[in-house]
Amino acid sequence: METQAFQKIYTKISKITKATCTLHAADVANEELAFVAGRHAQVLKILGDEVTLQIFEGTEGLGNDAEVVFTGKAPGIRLSDQMAGRFFNAYGDPIDGGPEIEGEEQEIGGPSVNPVRRIQPSRLIATGVAGIDLNNTLVTGQKIPFFADPDQPYNQIMADVALRAEADKIILGGMGLSNDDYLYYRELFDNAGALDKIISFVNTTDNSPIERLLIPDMALSAAEYFAVRRNQSVLVLLTDMTLYADALAIVGNKMDHIPSKDSMPGSLYSDLAKIYEKAVQFPDGGSITIIAVTTLSGGDITHAIPDNTGYITEGQLFLRKDSDINRVIIDPFRSLSRLKQLIIGKKTREDHPQVMNAAIRLYADAVNAKAKRDNGFELTDYDKRAIRFSYDYSERLLAIDVNVRIDEMLDTAWELFAKYFHKSELTIKQSILDAHWKGE
């Protein structure tokens, strides 16, 4: 960072915490970017001439005589088409050894889209995963997280989904990624030959946790550039939002804010909404779709982070290890895509809604039958067939490593229906049954 001639340098810091510092300074703007001993910092609070900054790289080893320079502007990013295929850190600087990006600098965390300038999302995103495409169909402009326990392969699934999704650009915002996962993504994107449409902003566990706070804004500013200026469909991947919220809690704590539920800041809902609501479908064809990861602790969705997330996002994809088939599945009960109604049966085959509901209903019957079996009650013939159906359904449709087209998923479901059930047990509308039934 270069200091410029007119900039005033302060060297007297009055207070240092693990995440913030306070000093006396004049003519400082709210949310302005500053450098403290060369570390990125941002103004959080001003009272009179007392200014409090959050220091993104952390305050380890920071002396109270460190040089503080204010830049006169909010944190920004250089935006241009040259970003494609590149890897950046939380400050938007390249970390792949390539050249700096040339382009106009724009503030991150910019204004919201006027709601009346949005249009209703209506374009299908096919992922090949039946647990998503069949049961929880995604639409461009949607925002949806994976809810997963830390031991589940959520980063791999998200990468698979992204690469199959036929987006013009994929923007990865990695927060607290392990170095191994970072390298996994790099290699995967390289091998997929899709590197030119991928842009990554990465904060690994080697970096400071406070830095993560910049990642979503960086990724979404880049997304807005491609969606608005280039009318492209942009898919933004944010992993892991739980670590983002943890960083918010650290800063809140150092600012003496009173914590609310689960030690999270009282503003958690608004903070998360500001990120997720960047998902949008524009009338001119550009769109931003956000797929995020929220890691859970032991599947607990009542914790403040998944709970607030659920109220903001348009559904959730719940990963669960199915012991029947020893694979990870997308839980058909706890997962939901709120926007699927806009396209299923309209942009997909007409039998899609009925097949989806019938299969889930039968799967639910199987769950009840299994409970009956476990309690030592006798099973009816229907119960036994439902249980056998559920094994096949999990194996051939719910497992996350399935990769087929939606029509094939529907055909598979019809095949399983015919294998285990009578026509009358499906409660599917007669006309659809007549057209698709695979039995006699």
Add this chain to the structure above:
Amino acid sequence: MSNGKVLGIDSNLLTIKVDGPVAQNEICHVTHDRSRLLGEVIKIVGDRAYVQIFESTRGLKTGLDVEFSGRMLEVELGPGILSRIYDGLQNDLEAKTGLFLKRGEDTPALDDAKRFEFKPLAKKGDLVVAGDWLGEVLENWIEHKIMVPFAFEGSYTVESIVGPGSRGIRDTIATLKGSDGEIVPVTMVQRWPTKRPIVCYREKPRPFRIMETGVRIIDTFNPLAEGGTGFIPGPFGAGKTVLQHTLSKNAEADLIIVAACGERANEVVELFTEFPELIDPRTGRKLMERTTIICNTSNMPVAAREASVYTAVTIGEYYRQMGLRVLMLADSTSRWAQALREMSNRLEELPGPDAYPMDLPAVISAFYSRAGVVYLNNGRTGSVTFIGTVSPAGGNLKEPVTESTKKAARCFYALSQSRADAKRYPAVDPLESYSKYLEYPEIRDYMSRQLGADWVGMVLDAKNWNQRGKEAYDQINILGDDGVPIEYHTTYWKSETIDSVLMQQDAFDPIDSTCPFDRQQYMLHLVMKVCGGEYKFENLEQVSLYFKRIINALKQMNYSKYKSAEFARYEQELDGIIGERRVSAPAETVQAQ
């Protein structure tokens, strides 16, 4: 008016040093970079005013100039509000330029260029007070009354009033002479502070009529009074927003005001994409013609969330003064409470439960009390009915916002996760939910007159069947299918009939989505006839098969046009099924009230 300088900035809370008098809730403007940012005083200590800013405060510096206005936050009231989409501060969102919201860009609430055909209702020499009707204009299809401004105190004599003809909203339509002899002009537009209720009416009685919503679990089981209050708490994914949208489509109200407060933008997009196309079954007009949307989605400034619900209710009260039935829906009041929490925290107030401000219950009660049916000065009635949703953290109904709202609202529509998981929509829990109005003698009288003397008794009877069914089901689960007498299964399946046919409703089916009262009355009688009968079974497998057929016939009736040939055919089928196993005529279980 006083002026001030910015002294401190903490997110959207500014500390301002003021050079003169300043009032709580006074509005001020901060000048920054050619734009003027709106703020509201929320605390005063000595010469320091603490101000919440309704915009992003990025880039603000200490020392900026602040102008105080001497007024509270106000809305502009006049013809042209209907069908608009406003932000929380009543800026017309359609009039804003560009894809993104620009900071400090104010747009007028009313269209000054629009002319209305004015018809006088008062005449020269009439004695009038605030809220009295001077004339009317046609706004969409409603007769929009032009009233003596609510802020006028005492009585006035109409000095002059213009004749019928096309007028602009800012034209003087009348002059009034006060008791002190001063003559004041009146236009079609007036301003009113949002935090102050409009009370230019004769009296506010207890609600005495019910408002038809077309939703059976509400109308039949937990009726909402016209001018009443209700709230819908539920975890995410339980269908709060779908239920509110259903109400906004079907409720028997003249006007709908939707406050989208801190929720998803795409849900508002759904409203203004669909409502201009959907037809209001009662008037045959487009739904958007009776709807006004106040939209402050979750990514819009937090402080304006609080303003948005007050803006909405003030507009509702304004139309109530015209003798109209207004239904106001707010989704979600929890977001507004969270905005209060964020502010309280920045003010470093000692926190109440879950870090919410201590006065949260009082704020919520005061807000719900603005609903109500009123007798206007001319003897007519008008009403504001209010339903808010609550988003309880973790789905836990013991959290402060739900508990405070429970004290204030008279109807409780608890959405349950287990019903939503079982796809039993609307997922209103039949045992937890209640309507206090069922206990009101005036409401019971009203229902007896409208729906028959046996109505309330029959509803309570149906609710009781539902509870007995639940108890039987628990026993079956503990003891196993064979471990209980067959009657337990019959009881359970009778309650399943009530649940499936009456309590569940398909919000996406063109016919079933709205169910008028006469139809609800017919179906309740029919279902209670089924439940009142005694049936003979040889084994328990017959029970479920038999009742599934009954439920299917009744559900097909729900999906058929009321009293159509198809409807009659399914009823005939039902009679046939009942005849197969009934051993006694339905007992007269319900006595007259």
